[in-house]
Amino acid sequence: MRDLYFEEEDMQTQILEKQDIEAFWEALAQCLSPNDLICGADVSETDIKDWSTEIPGKPIGLALPRSTQEVSEVLSRCNRHSIPVVPQGGRTGLAGGAVASDGALLLSLARMSDIEEIDTASATATVLAGTPLQTIQEAAEAEGMMFGLDLGPRGSCQIGGNISTNAGGNRVIRYGMTRDLVLGLEVVLADGRILSMLNRMPKNNAALDMKPLFIGSEGTLGVITRAVLKLHPGIAGANTALVALPDFDSALALLGHARRVLSDRVSAFEVMWADYFDAVLDVTSLRAPLESKAPLYVLIDMQGPDPEKENDLFHDMLAEAMEQGWVLDAALAQSQKDALDLWALRDGVTELLMTTRPTINFDVSVPIAKIGECVAHMRAALEADFPEMNRFFFGHIGDSNIHLVTGPLPADPNVEHRIESLVYEIVRNFSGSVSAEHGIGLHKKPWLKYSRSDEELTLLRELKQTLDPKGILNPGKVL
Amino acid sequence: MRDLYFEEEDMQTQILEKQDIEAFWEALAQCLSPNDLICGADVSETDIKDWSTEIPGKPIGLALPRSTQEVSEVLSRCNRHSIPVVPQGGRTGLAGGAVASDGALLLSLARMSDIEEIDTASATATVLAGTPLQTIQEAAEAEGMMFGLDLGPRGSCQIGGNISTNAGGNRVIRYGMTRDLVLGLEVVLADGRILSMLNRMPKNNAALDMKPLFIGSEGTLGVITRAVLKLHPGIAGANTALVALPDFDSALALLGHARRVLSDRVSAFEVMWADYFDAVLDVTSLRAPLESKAPLYVLIDMQGPDPEKENDLFHDMLAEAMEQGWVLDAALAQSQKDALDLWALRDGVTELLMTTRPTINFDVSVPIAKIGECVAHMRAALEADFPEMNRFFFGHIGDSNIHLVTGPLPADPNVEHRIESLVYEIVRNFSGSVSAEHGIGLHKKPWLKYSRSDEELTLLRELKQTLDPKGILNPGKVL
Numbered sequence: 001m002r003d004l005y006f007e008e009e010d011m012q013t014q015i016l017e018k019q020d021i022e023a024f025w026e027a028l029a030q031c032l033s034p035n036d037l038i039c040g041a042d043v044s045e046t047d048i049k050d051w052s053t054e055i056p057g058k059p060i061g062l063a064l065p066r067s068t069q070e071v072s073e074v075l076s077r078c079n080r081h082s083i084p085v086v087p088q089g090g091r092t093g094l095a096g097g098a099v100a101s102d103g104a105l106l107l108s109l110a111r112m113s114d115i116e117e118i119d120t121a122s123a124t125a126t127v128l129a130g131t132p133l134q135t136i137q138e139a140a141e142a143e144g145m146m147f148g149l150d151l152g153p154r155g156s157c158q159i160g161g162n163i164s165t166n167a168g169g170n171r172v173i174r175y176g177m178t179r180d181l182v183l184g185l186e187v188v189l190a191d192g193r194i195l196s197m198l199n200r201m202p203k204n205n206a207a208l209d210m211k212p213l214f215i216g217s218e219g220t221l222g223v224i225t226r227a228v229l230k231l232h233p234g235i236a237g238a239n240t241a242l243v244a245l246p247d248f249d250s251a252l253a254l255l256g257h258a259r260r261v262l263s264d265r266v267s268a269f270e271v272m273w274a275d276y277f278d279a280v281l282d283v284t285s286l287r288a289p290l291e292s293k294a295p296l297y298v299l300i301d302m303q304g305p306d307p308e309k310e311n312d313l314f315h316d317m318l319a320e321a322m323e324q325g326w327v328l329d330a331a332l333a334q335s336q337k338d339a340l341d342l343w344a345l346r347d348g349v350t351e352l353l354m355t356t357r358p359t360i361n362f363d364v365s366v367p368i369a370k371i372g373e374c375v376a377h378m379r380a381a382l383e384a385d386f387p388e389m390n391r392f393f394f395g396h397i398g399d400s401n402i403h404l405v406t407g408p409l410p411a412d413p414n415v416e417h418r419i420e421s422l423v424y425e426i427v428r429n430f431s432g433s434v435s436a437e438h439g440i441g442l443h444k445k446p447w448l449k450y451s452r453s454d455e456e457l458t459l460l461r462e463l464k465q466t467l468d469p470k471g472i473l474n475p476g477k478v479l
Numbered sequence: 480m481r482d483l484y485f486e487e488e489d490m491q492t493q494i495l496e497k498q499d500i501e502a503f504w505e506a507l508a509q510c511l512s513p514n515d516l517i518c519g520a521d522v523s524e525t526d527i528k529d530w531s532t533e534i535p536g537k538p539i540g541l542a543l544p545r546s547t548q549e550v551s552e553v554l555s556r557c558n559r560h561s562i563p564v565v566p567q568g569g570r571t572g573l574a575g576g577a578v579a580s581d582g583a584l585l586l587s588l589a590r591m592s593d594i595e596e597i598d599t600a601s602a603t604a605t606v607l608a609g610t611p612l613q614t615i616q617e618a619a620e621a622e623g624m625m626f627g628l629d630l631g632p633r634g635s636c637q638i639g640g641n642i643s644t645n646a647g648g649n650r651v652i653r654y655g656m657t658r659d660l661v662l663g664l665e666v667v668l669a670d671g672r673i674l675s676m677l678n679r680m681p682k683n684n685a686a687l688d689m690k691p692l693f694i695g696s697e698g699t700l701g702v703i704t705r706a707v708l709k710l711h712p713g714i715a716g717a718n719t720a721l722v723a724l725p726d727f728d729s730a731l732a733l734l735g736h737a738r739r740v741l742s743d744r745v746s747a748f749e750v751m752w753a754d755y756f757d758a759v760l761d762v763t764s765l766r767a768p769l770e771s772k773a774p775l776y777v778l779i780d781m782q783g784p785d786p787e788k789e790n791d792l793f794h795d796m797l798a799e800a801m802e803q804g805w806v807l808d809a810a811l812a813q814s815q816k817d818a819l820d821l822w823a824l825r826d827g828v829t830e831l832l833m834t835t836r837p838t839i840n841f842d843v844s845v846p847i848a849k850i851g852e853c854v855a856h857m858r859a860a861l862e863a864d865f866p867e868m869n870r871f872f873f874g875h876i877g878d879s880n881i882h883l884v885t886g887p888l889p890a891d892p893n894v895e896h897r898i899e900s901l902v903y904e905i906v907r908n909f910s911g912s913v914s915a916e917h918g919i920g921l922h923k924k925p926w927l928k929y930s931r932s933d934e935e936l937t938l939l940r941e942l943k944q945t946l947d948p949k950g951i952l953n954p955g956k957v958l
């Protein structure tokens with residue numbers, strides 16, 4: 001496995017001598033109040049971890065700045081003393097991007113939580129990095145607007161973490177990734193320089209937009225402190241249906257048809273292969289919404305300001321799809337409760353994970369047209385090599401995203417790597433991505449090379465060297 | 480004016496000795512066929528200019544590579560011999576980004592024109608950089624899809640130029656800027672390294688997305704050779720109306736209302752202030768579509784697969800706006816011809832430019848909520864200082880974009896700078912952008928500082944130094 005890892009010498013930070021740390025700690029105490037600084041031994045076990053399975057190191061402490069100025073002062077001191085820094089949001093990431101490293105200072109944005117402005121006329125929200133996603137969603141709703149980003153841990157994750165990991169979630173097909181929802185950013189660079197790019201205009205071509213350097217860089221190029229977010233018009237609900245399909249080509253045809261007829265307003269298109277669908281019905285007490293069995297199911301949603309008014313359009317779209325033979329059977333939600341029941345099938349993955357554990361959960365993407373073939377390859381290869389394990393496939397296919405859960409994992413510690421190797425090689429053969437939405441962090445570092453060329457990784461290192469020459473920001477993550 | 484310009488020492492390229500140029504020319508002849516190389520004296524007058532008024536320098540020649548490999552070989556030779564390079568697309572830019580520099584090699588992508596693939600299931604098009612925009616639009620349409628980018632010179636501009644300038648155009652409110660329509664890029668760096676980032680997936684979080692470094696960098700960081708574009712579902716037409724409004728706040732209210740009721744499908748929202756509107760009626764033979772006069776008019780479009788089916792929705796949206804008092808009077812297009820007649824008012828800017836010349840044409844943006852106030856400031860200041868000149872305001876306000884045409888410009892050569900200074904200072908006071916969509920090129924270099932902070936410009940220089948250490952790519956442009 002060694003050859004999959006990159007040389008890390010240039011990124012490595014040295015573990016400091018005791019007196020160095022004391023000098024650093026004194027410097028830090030000059031810029032933060034004692035209440036906002038926690039020393040190594042006192043940092044709680046939960047603060048050193050995220051939602052991944054990565055094993056955390058021992059940090060030298062935890063800083064909780066209350067302003068951009070304080071973040072800047074902390075970083076400039078870390079840089080001067082060559083202290084590595086692990087920026088942290090709500091620590092809900094699944095790739096280990098926010099777990100503590102040995103000898104690092106944890107830099108939590110949690111005390112920078114505020115919605116500074118909702119500007120309904122400009123359709124923007126200006127927020128601090130530590131603001132929970134759900135707080136932003138609710139503030140937008142209260143003004144008749146909507147923030148397009150949504151994901152499971154909405155109550156715990158923070159917008160700064162969402163931006164630094166370019167979070168995906170439930171509505172990417174309609175509203176895009178987090179990157180598409182950020183108009184402006186304020187970022188503190190490794191040396192403490194504050195970069196204010198708080199643009200509020202959809203159109204701004206006054207030289208290169210440098211915000212994308214920090215969106216999805218997982219805290220390795222700068223620390224996000226503030227953002228201007230793009231809002232969308234408020235919605236009242238959704239038209240929802242669960243449909244059964246004869247094959248994957250029909251799912252592609254239905255997707256194209258639905259997007260055309262509904263003017264690109266499809267806000268969810270969740271494909272569930274029969275292995276997943278049947279297993280969820282097995283492990284939950286949910287009622288099957290359709291009578292007959294099919295190889296493939298799709299949950300389709302169109303959010304809007306007046307779902308009742310759109311019922312006919314949505315119904316006619318599905319009727320035409322049935323006529324064409326793309327859809328075998330359909331259950332249309334007649335109420336909010338119906339819709340929730342249909343969504344429960346997709347959310348049944350939680351129970352599936354519990355009853356199948358330990359599992360490996362894949363989050364990969366391949367070009368949309370190739371998803372059916374790619375899943376067939378993965379299923380056949382896993383069945384051949386690991387027949388005793390279950391495999392469940394589902395995904396947001398309009399976003400190119402496939403999720404695969406496989407388990408239970410046997411005790412043999414080599415099996416996990418063998419399965420990852422098998423799956424990621426297939427992804428590579430389909431010119432896909434080893435990480436559709438979870439990022440790289442620590443967990444996917446060995447596989448990054450499968451999706452990015454040597455030339456890209458070289459340029460990535462050059463950018464890292466330019467922006468963080470001492471390599472203090474989230475060392476050992478991503479690269 | 481000197482203080483507005485940046486020091487350029489580090490970007491400057493030296494004019495070479497004759498024997499150096501001969502050695503370079505020999506090296507170049509090894510990688511391009513003689514038909515694809517034009518020596519200095521033979522380069523035509525049209526090839527050294529773009530659509531701006533910037534005065535071109537004398538290039539040493541023009542290279543017309545036919546493949547990415549050839550672009551790479553040309554650039555590596557330029558880099559070795561320290562020859563500056565001016566990348567060129569269709570040369571329709573308005574900021575001077577593609578005009579020849581003294582001693583530079585012009586690098587035209589015109590012979591790399593091909594649509595390699597339209598993948599309807601994945602909703603992507605893979606194209607070479609020299610492909611004209613209109614060719615891509617037509618190829619997408621032939622497959623029942625749509626490419627969201629549209630601008631006047633669609634037949635002449637090339638997609639590589641559109642991407643490198645992050646072109647805006649007619650439908651930004653619905654489909655975004657070019658940046659939002661690019662999934663994958665292939666770029667050649669200054670030293671000839673080929674960077675293949677031909678991603679085809681909407682979701683890909685396998686480390687930082689580096690494509691944005693090249694989108695909108697106006698050829699200063701790399702040369703774009705190939706792209707994977709995002710397509711949208713095909714459309715059959717649009718619902719179109721021209722409405723009269725009592726004031727700018729009503730325009731904001733109508734915009735929010737229309738976006739909410741039409742589920743964010745508004746594809747044009749062109750505001751015309753009375754000064755513009757009345758002047759267009761004056762200089763064209765167009766019939767006024769509304770009986771009464773108003774301070775403000777809006778042309779509103781909603782493109783879709785079946786405009787007739789949406790007539791009621793569109794009509795009801797406007798009726799509600801009239802009831803609320805946001806709209807005084809409305810003319811709804813009943814046919815394609817009606818719609819074209821309404822659009823002719825907006826396109827009447829061409830006649831207006833002819834009859835008012837010489838003009839200064841501004842392309843700026845400010846936060847949407849502030850546009851009304853900003854325009855009032857500009858109008859008052861221009862009326863006070865330049866009462867003898869006309870001023871016409873219009874804009875895509877959903878995109879934050881204001882256009883201002885003022886003229887005729889008197890003979891005094893200082894007036895242009897005084898007017899620019901007046902307008903850009905107001906833009907700066909509103910935290911706006913001195914370039915909404917046209918870019919910086921040569922023309923707006925003096926004003927870039929009004930929209931970007933010193934820290935941003937420093938980082939921009941650091942990135943330039945990282946990606947193009949010898950400063951050969953489009954020297955003197957942007958920075």
